Amino acid sequence: MFEHFTVPSELVPSDPRFGVGPSLIPVEFIRDLEKTHHRLLGTGHRKSEVRKLVNELQDGLRTYFKLPAGYEVVLGNGGATFLWDMIGLGLVEKSSLHFICGEFSEKWFKAHSLIPWIKTAEEKVENGQGINPYEKIGYDLICTTLNETSTGVMISDLPKLKNSETLMAIDATSGAGQIAINFNHSDIYYFSPQKVFASEGGFYVSIMSPKAIERALRIEKDMGRYIPECMKWSHAIENSRQNQTYNTPSISTIFYMNEQVKLMNKLGEEKVIELAKKKADLLYSWAEKKEYLSSFVKDVRFRSHTVATIDVDNKFRVDEIAQVLRSQNVAYDIESYRKLNRNQLRIALFHNVSFENLEKLTKIISKMIESI
Numbered sequence: 001m002f003e004h005f006t007v008p009s010e011l012v013p014s015d016p017r018f019g020v021g022p023s024l025i026p027v028e029f030i031r032d033l034e035k036t037h038h039r040l041l042g043t044g045h046r047k048s049e050v051r052k053l054v055n056e057l058q059d060g061l062r063t064y065f066k067l068p069a070g071y072e073v074v075l076g077n078g079g080a081t082f083l084w085d086m087i088g089l090g091l092v093e094k095s096s097l098h099f100i101c102g103e104f105s106e107k108w109f110k111a112h113s114l115i116p117w118i119k120t121a122e123e124k125v126e127n128g129q130g131i132n133p134y135e136k137i138g139y140d141l142i143c144t145t146l147n148e149t150s151t152g153v154m155i156s157d158l159p160k161l162k163n164s165e166t167l168m169a170i171d172a173t174s175g176a177g178q179i180a181i182n183f184n185h186s187d188i189y190y191f192s193p194q195k196v197f198a199s200e201g202g203f204y205v206s207i208m209s210p211k212a213i214e215r216a217l218r219i220e221k222d223m224g225r226y227i228p229e230c231m232k233w234s235h236a237i238e239n240s241r242q243n244q245t246y247n248t249p250s251i252s253t254i255f256y257m258n259e260q261v262k263l264m265n266k267l268g269e270e271k272v273i274e275l276a277k278k279k280a281d282l283l284y285s286w287a288e289k290k291e292y293l294s295s296f297v298k299d300v301r302f303r304s305h306t307v308a309t310i311d312v313d314n315k316f317r318v319d320e321i322a323q324v325l326r327s328q329n330v331a332y333d334i335e336s337y338r339k340l341n342r343n344q345l346r347i348a349l350f351h352n353v354s355f356e357n358l359e360k361l362t363k364i365i366s367k368m369i370e371s372i
């Protein structure tokens with residue numbers, strides 16, 4: 001249908017990477033890494049140069065998120081998927097309650113449900129709907145996803161838990177950096193850095209409250225559970241306190257992330273969030289204006305400021321649009337999450353995806369469809 005469409009040169013974006021993960025890593029970061037020459041890559045990760053880098057990253061995150069006193073930035077290998085098990089094994093005393101609004105929140109729930117000694121429960125909504133977490137008697141860990149990458153749903157409210165024995169856990173993988181929360185309401189806030197933080201996968205950041213740290217260390221010490229060594233919170237916490245990771249990390253991943261944190265700290269969180277909202281408004285108002293488009297998330301409160309999901313009239317196949325744009329190196333990875341099975345665009349609104357390029361992308365897609 002679209003195979004003869006050529007994108008006008010004045011509309012070609014300066015960067016084709018619109019995917020929600022792995023996301024756009026600025027080429028300048030790659031050049032800057034090269035400039036470190038013999039200093040970082042291929043050197044000992046427990047030596048001062050790398051530890052300085054890790055320390056700078058931890059401090060940068062503390063500044064960006066304005067973390068309350070006593071909160072620690074814990075780092076390690078494995079990414080968010082690894083943490084689902086690490087949290088289930090090491091942070092749930094008896095029971096976890098999961099708020100599910102898509103594929104990733106569901107996977108987290110399933111990971112905990114496979115652990116024989118914990119009780120799990122779910123509060124689930126249809127894909128495209130949002131749900132804010134709340135407390136329920138009988139659960140010691142509340143699990144919520146800041147931004148459901150599969151559906152483009154974000155939470156709009158994070159309550160303060162009343163029961164001091166209950167912890168709030170937040171998978172912030174695709175929202176961290178652009179969707180603000182009150183950290184006083186959070187006990188473990190974690191993410192992989194290949195989204196807003198413009199790095200590579202296989203790594204995690206976990207921001208832990210004193211209560212979460214206390215619980216993790218107590219479960220290991222007192223509950224007599226078998227926890228694999230590589231999943232022990234005590235190792236992750238102790239190593240992070242020394243600006244290290246329990247096992248060898250990818251140094252380039254830490255480097256890119258640190259560059260991104262520095263970049264975002266130049267503006268500060270409020271400004272970054274303001275820019276993200278502007279991009280979200282651009283995409284959702286485009287969807288409203290065109291009769292062949294509609295926002296997948298109907299309730300505006302839950303429409304993501306990092307991942308826009310827009311349904312397209314079935315007459316115009318998104319996979320064909322995406323293929324034509326990819327083949328012309330104009331836009332990559334704009335298709336919907338595969339398991340949703342929808343004729344849908346899913347587009348990153350991450351910090352490095354510029355407003356101007358998003359505007360061009362919307363114009364290109366409109367032109368393509370309207371040329372039929």
Ligand SMILES: Cc1ncc(COP(=O)(O)O)c(C=O)c1O
Nearest residue numbers: 079080081104149173174192201
């Ligand atoms: C919300 C969310 N949670 C968890 C994950 C899994 O992250 P990773 O692949 O780094 O383990 C993703 C990946 O896209 C995600 O979007």
